[in-house]
Structures are given as structure tokens and as C-alpha cells.
Amino acid sequence: MYHSGLEAPQGIWWKPVHGSEKVWATIAFAWCLVLFAMMPFWHLRGGQNPSGIRHRVDPVAFRTRVTEFIEEYKVGTDNQIPVVEPPPGSHIYLQGAMWSWTPVLRLKQGAEYILHLSSVDVNHGFSLYPLNINFQVVPGYDYGLRITPHEAGEFQIVCNEFCGIGHHLMVGKVVVVPSDDEQAAGTTVDTAAAAVATEGGSR
Amino acid sequence: MSASMRTCPTTGLRVDKTAENFIKIHAVVATVALLIGGVSALLVMLTRWQAIHLLDVVWFYRLLTVHGMNMLIFFIIFFEMAVLYFASAVLLNSRVPAPKVGWVGFALMLVGTLMVEWMMFSGQADVLFTSYVPLRAEPPFYLGVILFAVGTLTVVGHYFGIIVVAKREKTYTGSVPLVTFGATTAAIIAAVTLLHGALVYIPTWLWSMGYMEIDPQFYRLIWWGLGHSSQQINVAAMVSIWYMLAAFTVGGVVLNEKISRVAFVLYIMFISMASAHHLLVDPGMGPAWKIWNTSYFMYMAVFASMIHGFTVPAGIEMGQRLRGVTQGVFGWLRRAPWGDPGFSSLVFSLTIFGFVGGITGVTFGTEQINIIAHNTLRIPGHFHSTVVAGTALAFMGATYYVIPLIFRREVAFFKLAKIQPYLFAFGMLIFSIAMTFAGTFGVPRRHWDITFAGAPFQVEFSPTVDLVIGVMAVGGLIGILGGAIYIVITVVSVFFGKRLPEGESGLGAHGRGLPLGIIAPPRALTPEDDGEDLEKHALGTTPGTMILVIVFLAAFITYYFVNWKLLSIVWKIG
Ligand code: HEM
Ligand SMILES: [Cu+2]
Ligand SMILES: [Cu+2]
Numbered sequence: 199m200y201h202s203g204l205e206a207p208q209g210i211w212w213k214p215v216h217g218s219e220k221v222w223a224t225i226a227f228a229w230c231l232v233l234f235a236m237m238p239f240w241h242l243r244g245g246q247n248p249s250g251i252r253h254r255v256d257p258v259a260f261r262t263r264v265t266e267f268i269e270e271y272k273v274g275t276d277n278q279i280p281v282v283e284p285p286p287g288s289h290i291y292l293q294g295a296m297w298s299w300t301p302v303l304r305l306k307q308g309a310e311y312i313l314h315l316s317s318v319d320v321n322h323g324f325s326l327y328p329l330n331i332n333f334q335v336v337p338g339y340d341y342g343l344r345i346t347p348h349e350a351g352e353f354q355i356v357c358n359e360f361c362g363i364g365h366h367l368m369v370g371k372v373v374v375v376p377s378d379d380e381q382a383a384g385t386t387v388d389t390a391a392a393a394v395a396t397e398g399g400s401r
Numbered sequence: 402m403s404a405s406m407r408t409c410p411t412t413g414l415r416v417d418k419t420a421e422n423f424i425k426i427h428a429v430v431a432t433v434a435l436l437i438g439g440v441s442a443l444l445v446m447l448t449r450w451q452a453i454h455l456l457d458v459v460w461f462y463r464l465l466t467v468h469g470m471n472m473l474i475f476f477i478i479f480f481e482m483a484v485l486y487f488a489s490a491v492l493l494n495s496r497v498p499a500p501k502v503g504w505v506g507f508a509l510m511l512v513g514t515l516m517v518e519w520m521m522f523s524g525q526a527d528v529l530f531t532s533y534v535p536l537r538a539e540p541p542f543y544l545g546v547i548l549f550a551v552g553t554l555t556v557v558g559h560y561f562g563i564i565v566v567a568k569r570e571k572t573y574t575g576s577v578p579l580v581t582f583g584a585t586t587a588a589i590i591a592a593v594t595l596l597h598g599a600l601v602y603i604p605t606w607l608w609s610m611g612y613m614e615i616d617p618q619f620y621r622l623i624w625w626g627l628g629h630s631s632q633q634i635n636v637a638a639m640v641s642i643w644y645m646l647a648a649f650t651v652g653g654v655v656l657n658e659k660i661s662r663v664a665f666v667l668y669i670m671f672i673s674m675a676s677a678h679h680l681l682v683d684p685g686m687g688p689a690w691k692i693w694n695t696s697y698f699m700y701m702a703v704f705a706s707m708i709h710g711f712t713v714p715a716g717i718e719m720g721q722r723l724r725g726v727t728q729g730v731f732g733w734l735r736r737a738p739w740g741d742p743g744f745s746s747l748v749f750s751l752t753i754f755g756f757v758g759g760i761t762g763v764t765f766g767t768e769q770i771n772i773i774a775h776n777t778l779r780i781p782g783h784f785h786s787t788v789v790a791g792t793a794l795a796f797m798g799a800t801y802y803v804i805p806l807i808f809r810r811e812v813a814f815f816k817l818a819k820i821q822p823y824l825f826a827f828g829m830l831i832f833s834i835a836m837t838f839a840g841t842f843g844v845p846r847r848h849w850d851i852t853f854a855g856a857p858f859q860v861e862f863s864p865t866v867d868l869v870i871g872v873m874a875v876g877g878l879i880g881i882l883g884g885a886i887y888i889v890i891t892v893v894s895v896f897f898g899k900r901l902p903e904g905e906s907g908l909g910a911h912g913r914g915l916p917l918g919i920i921a922p923p924r925a926l927t928p929e930d931d932g933e934d935l936e937k938h939a940l941g942t943t944p945g946t947m948i949l950v951i952v953f954l955a956a957f958i959t960y961y962f963v964n965w966k967l968l969s970i971v972w973k974i975g
Contacts, residue, residue, distance in 0.1 A: 203644030341684035358845035
């Protein structure tokens, strides 16, 4: 009554599906719907989405914008790379180029920024260490992501898209300085934010 | 029967000599590509293992390009062309209508391959197999890829020709066997995939000569239309081989043709969407596009794989029960032919593909979770458990049957052949799990030096990462050993193996160089074998498989939600 997958089935093979196969197909289908629903759900409720404000940008124009940005907020240099300290809530710019990330960003803990990523030559990969946040950096496209650094400290930007022979040298830096109220409250703080920060940091 | 046909004494199939030659030549080239890919795997592996850090930076990326191209493109696709000839001419008892077309296709593939190898080894194409523009290789590299694709398309066209001739000449009755049906879906997907290939590589070739501009995001979109759809070819081919090996080794049956075939069709339906899960954290597309496409229209391809993941083991279980192996819930597994390399390959391929490759793939392909996976070692960790421990291992298992059935030789070093799938599967399992785990710390893929010596800022991965990479290296070395044994066995069997006598049936007396499924083909009990009622053996249900898939689902749900949890603790971003 049964045959193998090597034999040509004779007659009509469009037959009702039997017991356990039907049960499994139903379970699998339901699970697929859950998988699907989770993504829109996270847009509504979750804090991490790759949506961003996206548009095309001419690489030359982006480079100019980055230069202006650096001139406006520069507070020093670190390993010859300019360091900028933009005000909370502002648009901030990070340029990927063979093989450096410019500038070094000094951000306030808990403040929101709009981080614009683009490349002026080939594809690069934005990978924030040790958080493991990753985005593709594509020349010709401005990827504007709202970010809220919720923990203070030093973070490195590793390039994780192959971009030529100096790929492994392409490391940038983000410094998150503790927010004012936290400094005011001293080290004894507090609450959920700190708990989340240590949880995140201990990964 | 025409003179160019012989009847296979084992399976009773009539085999066309031309088809046989096509299968041989494609399989041989595939093995050569596997060898080149394997040697580069070893060197790349020993470089990523930071304790050894073997290659210099130039040769690391060069050989990583060589590894990706030879493994993912040349080895896999040449082998798949052999599978197509087997599934059409051999399984349908058909002749090969236009051998010239087949030879032209093969020649184009070979010339394309040689051009690409030449460009890679001479350092004119250090762009990795994805060759994202505007990274540039010299024009012959792209031309080589185009010739290879055109050749493949020709062979796929030839395959459809064989199917049409078989149908017209009524070489079989009823519908085509499920294995042929599955191979046909692979061929259809291949055709669609190769059109994406033309769409991306022809402009890129022109671009490399300075004749036109290409948008880097457009390139990524269309390239992955090629790159990922071709993984769907691999999946369809692999699943077909699962059904085939189940039949050869334990008399596995098809519980229901309808559900298995519908599942294959689902693979075709949404194939062009496959590009999306590579672009989830790209700037070129918005969330609606990403969600819709990454899920292949609500995970219908995942649904299809979950169906095959049930029907294949259930077919094995039922096949075993029909042969009288009915003890308990798992007797069919315990008393299975574990010494038959075809069977062990099948089981490991299915299990690792599902439990490791499938679960990680769906999880990382989730729009938001991709933020904590993109371009880290989690990604190669994932695909070494799909296309390596899954597809490549299934192909290895099939080889142990192709050698006697098509090459008419004994399998050399059969004792080694018995343990080969264990070595390869175990090694790649450890390798891919460790790799995936290293990726959760943010260790990047495609990276020569994760100590970042000479970089402006210091990045120091935790000591755990060193340990995990060490484990990964050991797994990789075991896997490479398994792969090397496979190559030695195949080459020695094919060129120097003991010939099987023509026309002899019943190979039982023929010594030890053959898998059990060939010496004693599995046969269901008939009521005469013992007094008992067959229906009672079979019971119409497969309780063992049901338990296994529930365990699978539990693992899936756990891993999936653990990753949401990991995502939820990083900075707010969007
Ligand atoms: C036999 C054992 C194998 C070992 C030890 C191995 C090892 C590796 C290693 C270490 C990498 C580099 C990962 C990175 O730095 O990003 C890699 C990449 C890769 N492997 Fe394998 N591999 C093996 C077999 C295979 C097979 C059989 C295939 C395909 C069928 C394959 C396909 C790939 C691909 C496509 C890449 C990505 C290349 C890239 O990112 O450009 N590997 N492999
Ligand atoms: Cu880079
Ligand atoms: Cu890079």
C-alpha cells in the first residue's frame, strides 16, 4: 500500500492527509504565524527596530556634511581622529571610509540622537562592541537611526563588512558620558536604568 | 532496449550510458572543487584560530574567496547537476535526448570555473564570493561567473528536455516519483535564480570595464536574489536526497504524496523574496518590505521545511515498521542500519539541518533580531550547519550509493566510509555551534585579525571568545578530516575500486565494500513472511517521529525567544 520516493505513484495521489501529519502541519502553520506576527508586534512594542530614516545621499555631499558636523561640535582629537560632542537630541553623523570611522562620538547617557551612517567608498559594517548592534553601511545611502545609549562607558565600532585589505584596522569609538542627574545622585543610584545597564554590560 | 542501456541489477532500473557519463563527469569536477575548497577551509580556519593565525592578510581574504566560490558555487552546483541527471534519466528509465546540449552546458560551466579560479588565485579577484560593488575584481572574473551560470542554465534546460522525452516516450507510468518531483523544483528554482544571476552579473561585468554605473544597494538586492535563491536549490536537492536515501537504506516510504509535493511547490512560490533576510539592516528598504519578504510571505518556505522535517523521518519510521522493526516508540531508530553510511548521513544531515541550521536561520532572519546577528560569526555558524552539515553531508551519503549504482565499483576503504559521516557531522556540529556562539559576542565574520593589532582603538574580546574559537577550530579540523576521508574514498573507489560484475543480481556475496541497502535492499514484510497482519505493524501512525518533532519545536521556541530577550537589553535603536 505504501511506496517509496523513488517509485512513480500510480493513479491519483491527491489524497487526504493522515493523522499525525495533519496534526504537525497545523502546529507548524500556527508557529509560522507567530513568527510572522512577532515582527510587526516589535515595531509597536519593542525598542529595537532597523527602520530608520532612510534616503539616498551623494557620497561627496555626505562627506561635506560630516566635515561641517565635526567643525561645529569638535572638542578634541583621539588618535588623530576628531572627537565631537553634539547636544542631546541632535542629528549626528558617522562616516565609514577605507579604513576608519570618523568622528569619535561623545554622547550623553539616556539622551536620544539620530545617528546617520553612510560610506564614502565601499560597503562597511557598523558593529558596536560589546553590545553587538550591527548595521550595514552602504555608499550612496544615509541610514538615520534613532539611538538612546542607556549605559555609560567606552564602546568600539568594529567594521564587519569586508572592505579591503585594511578591514581589520577599521575601529572607531563611541564614548557615553553619564547623564547629569546620575552624576548628581552620585554612585548610589538607583533604579531600573542602572539595572538594565549592568545586565546589558555583563553580556 | 537500445544498446546504450543497461539494466541495473540492484534496482532493476534501465540506465542510459550517456546519462551515466554525465553523472560521472559532473561528480568528478564537484569533488575537485570540494578538494580546493577543503584545503582553503583548512588554511582559513587556521588563520581565524587566533592562536595560530597562519596566513597573511592578503592570502586570508584570497583563500576565503576561493573557499566560498569553490564550496558554495562549484562543488554544490556541479554535484546538483549530477543529481539532476540521476533524477531524470535514471529514475525515469529515460534516454538522454540531446547529449550535445549537455556537453555544451558542461563545457561552459567548466570554462567559467577555470576563469574564476585563475582570477582568484592570481589575486585579481580579492572580493569574496559576494563581490559587493564597488569592490572591484578584474572583468574576466565576472565573465567567468556568467559563463558558469549560462552553462548551468543549459544543463537545467537539458534536464527539462529529458523529462519531456520520458513523458512522451512513456518510459514510466503514473506520475513522476517524488524524488524526481523534488529535483524538478530544484531545477525550476535554479532557472529563476540564474536569471537573477544574469541580471546582476552582466551589468557588473560592464561596470568593471567602465561602461556603466551600479547602485551598491541595488547590487545587494539582486545579488541576494541569486545568492539566497541558490540556497533554496540546495535545500530542494537535499530534501530530494533525503527521500532517496530513506528509500535505499531502510525502505522509507512516502506517507502522503500530496503533502510532500505541496511542500516542494511552496519552495518555488516565494523564491525571489529570499533576498530580503540579507538586507534586514540595510538602508535601502523599509520595514514593511523587510517583514513581508524576509518571511517569504508569512514563512511559507519555513512551513514547507517543517513539513519535510516530519515526513522524511516519519517515512523512515513507517518503512522500518513495515519491515517488522516495530519494538516500542523508538525501536525503528535503535535498530536502524547505523553502519550504512547512506543512512547515518541522512539522519545527521536531517537533524543538524533542522535543529541547528533551521532554528538559527529563522531566528537570525527575523527583522529585528538580525540587528544582533548581521555579519557576525553567527551567520557562517548558521550556514555551515545548513549547507555543509545538511546539504554537503546528504550529497556525501548519496555518493556511497552512486559509486556502486552508477560507477559500478565497490566503495574503497568501506570501514572508513562507515565512520566518515560521523566524523564530518560531529566536527561540523561542534564547529557551527561554536561559531554561532562566538558570534553572540559580536565577533565579526570575514575578519583576518580579531585582536585588531594596529587599529586606532583597542577592542578586547573576553577570554571566553578565545576558548570558543579554539573549540570551533577543533570541530573544524575534525570536519576537515571527515571531508578528506570522503575525498580519498571517492577518488580511490571511482578510479581504482573493484569493479562490480555486470548483470549480476544479488550482490550479497560481494564482500564488504557495499552499503547494506545495496547488498540487501530493504523490503517490506508481506503477510507470508510471518502470520501477522501488516496493518498492525504499521498502525498507520508514527509515534516516534511525533515525539521528535515536538522536541524540535520546543528547542525552536526556546532559542527564538531567548534571542528576543537578548535583543531587548541592547540600546533603544530605530
Ligand atoms: C569541511 C569543513 C569546513 C570548514 C572547517 C570551513 C570553515 C570555514 C571558515 C573558517 C570560514 C570563514 C568564516 C569567516 O571568517 O567569516 C568559512 C566560510 C565559508 N564557508 Fe566554510 N568550511 C567548511 C566547509 C564548507 C562547505 C562544504 C561549504 C559549502 C558547501 C562552505 C561554505 C562557506 C562559505 C559560503 C563561507 C563564507 C565565505 C565568505 O564569507 O565570503 N564551507 N568556512
Ligand atoms: Cu570597513
Ligand atoms: Cu570592513
